[in-house]
Amino acid sequence: MLAGIDKRIAVLVSWSKTRDRKKRTKPGRDAFLARFEREVDPEGALPLEERQRRAELAKRAYMLRLAKRSAQARRRN
Template structure:
């Protein structure tokens, strides 16, 4: 419970939420960049675009599995 209170207090004092979470979002996208171009052969813009598509596909798969689980209940 104390950790949750501390987290909520911390977020209540955060002025720029986007800036605070940027490192995590960058790391998440880097995962997909490594997936689509493990040898770093693509141009950075192309790698980023493909990574964004891979991330969207990943999110859609998660949503599909979530919907299937809800239907089972």
């Protein structure tokens, strides 16, 4: 198993050989958004467009909470 610097090197080499970064990260982005879709509509009752709209808003709120916590941590240090 790779550790530390070797892993970082392997990751950088892998990304340097990636032609389509969006395509490579799409499964992760889709899974991340699906988390918020489940959060806003656990029963799956909403129409797709409404569920996606609400999921995007929930994701934005999540990101703002992360930014707030990051700013608080920086102020403490």
